[in-house]
Amino acid sequence: MAHRWTNTLTRNDITPKALWLNRRAVLGGMAAGGLAGGIAAPAAAQSAPLEPNTLEEIRSYNNFYEFGTGKGDPAENAGAMQTDPWQVTVDGLVDNPGTYALDDLIGDMTIEDRIYRFRCVEAWSMVVPWNGFELGDLLQKLGPQEGAKFIAFETAVIPEVMPGVRRRVLDFPYVEGLRLDEAMHPLTLMATGLYGEPLANQNGAPLRLVVPWKYGFKSIKSIVRITLTDEMPPTTWNRLNAREYGFYSNVNPNVDHPRWSQASERVIGGGLFSSRQDTLMFNGYPEVAPLYEGMDLSVAY
Ligand SMILES: Nc1nc2c(c(=O)[nH]1)N[C@H]1C(S)=C(S)[C@@H](COP(=O)(O)O)O[C@H]1N2
Numbered sequence: 001m002a003h004r005w006t007n008t009l010t011r012n013d014i015t016p017k018a019l020w021l022n023r024r025a026v027l028g029g030m031a032a033g034g035l036a037g038g039i040a041a042p043a044a045a046q047s048a049p050l051e052p053n054t055l056e057e058i059r060s061y062n063n064f065y066e067f068g069t070g071k072g073d074p075a076e077n078a079g080a081m082q083t084d085p086w087q088v089t090v091d092g093l094v095d096n097p098g099t100y101a102l103d104d105l106i107g108d109m110t111i112e113d114r115i116y117r118f119r120c121v122e123a124w125s126m127v128v129p130w131n132g133f134e135l136g137d138l139l140q141k142l143g144p145q146e147g148a149k150f151i152a153f154e155t156a157v158i159p160e161v162m163p164g165v166r167r168r169v170l171d172f173p174y175v176e177g178l179r180l181d182e183a184m185h186p187l188t189l190m191a192t193g194l195y196g197e198p199l200a201n202q203n204g205a206p207l208r209l210v211v212p213w214k215y216g217f218k219s220i221k222s223i224v225r226i227t228l229t230d231e232m233p234p235t236t237w238n239r240l241n242a243r244e245y246g247f248y249s250n251v252n253p254n255v256d257h258p259r260w261s262q263a264s265e266r267v268i269g270g271g272l273f274s275s276r277q278d279t280l281m282f283n284g285y286p287e288v289a290p291l292y293e294g295m296d297l298s299v300a301y
Pocket residue numbers: 058061062063064065066119120121155174202203204215216217218219220221222
C-alpha cells in the first residue's frame with residue numbers, strides 16, 4: 001500500500017496538521033479567521049490531537065441497517081456477506097461507464113491514512129483512522145460529463161445475508177448522494193480499510209464513502225453503484241423523513257434535530273466512562289465552508 005500522509009491528526013504530530021490547515025485556508029481563499037457568521041470553530045478545538053477509537057470499538061458499534069437496527073447487529077451478521085469478488089457499476093453522465101471488478105476500478109488509487117472525526121446524527125461520535133483514496137481522484141478517472149452536478153451511490157442488496165433487508169426495516173437499496181463539488185473536495189474519502197486492515201464488513205467493506213463534515217448516514221457503505229446525474233438524487237433517510245434528514249446534512253451544533261439537540265455528542269469508548277463533548281461546526285472541518293456560501297446555515301437542509 002502506497003501511503004501519502006495528508007490531513008492527518010495524530011497524537012504526536014500536531015504541527016503538520018496546522019500547516020495543512022493553513023495551506024487549505026490559502027488554497028480555499030479564506031482569510032485566516034475571516035469567516036463570517038461564526039462558521040469557524042474555535043482554533044483550539046480544531047488543532048487538538050485526535051485520539052482514534054480502538055479497532056474493537058469501531059468494529060462493534062455500528063449502523064448498517066441491512067444487517068439489523070441494533071448497534072451490535074452488523075458485527076454479528078455482516079460477516080456472511082461475500083465481498084470478493086465485488087463489482088461496481090458506474091453509469092449516468094460519465095465518460096467511462098461500465099460494470100467494473102473492484103480492482104479494475106480502484107486498483108490504481110493511492111491509499112492514504114486519514115484520521116477523521118465521525119459524527120452520527122444520533123449524537124454520538126468516534127475518531128476513525130481510515131485508509132482510502134480521494135473520491136475526486138476516482139472521479140477524474142471516470143470523467144464526469146458537462147451536465148453532471150451530483151453523484152449518487154447505492155449499497156448492495158443481498159437478502160440472503162441481510163436480515164434487515166428481509167424485514168424491510170428501510171426502503172432498500174440504501175442510497176446516498178453528494179453535490180459534485182462536495183464529492184470533489186479533498187476531504188471526501190472512499191475508504192477501503194482502517195488501522196491498516198481491510199474494512200470489516202460491518203464498516204462497509206469493500207468500499208464505503210466517508211464525508212467527515214456531514215452526519216454519518218451520508219457515508220454510505222458497501223457501494224455497488226455510482227451514478228453521475230444532473231438532478232439531486234434521492235437519499236434514504238431524506239426519503240423516509242425529509243423533516244428530520246436533509247440532503248446536505250452538514251454537522252451543525254446550532255441546528256437541532258427535531259427530536260434532540262445537536263449541540264453536543266456522546267464520545268464512544270473510554271471504557272465505563274462515556275463522556276460528552278461539544279459538537280463542532282462542520283464537525284471541525286471549517287475548510288468546507290466555501291462550498292456552502294450563500295446557504296443559510298441556520299436552517300437544516
Ligand atoms: N448501506 C448503509 N450505509 C450506511 C448505513 C446503513 O444503515 N446502511 N448507516 C449510516 C449511518 S447512520 C452511520 S452513523 C454510519 C456508521 O458507520 P460505522 O458503522 O462504520 O461507524 O454508516 C452509514 N452508512
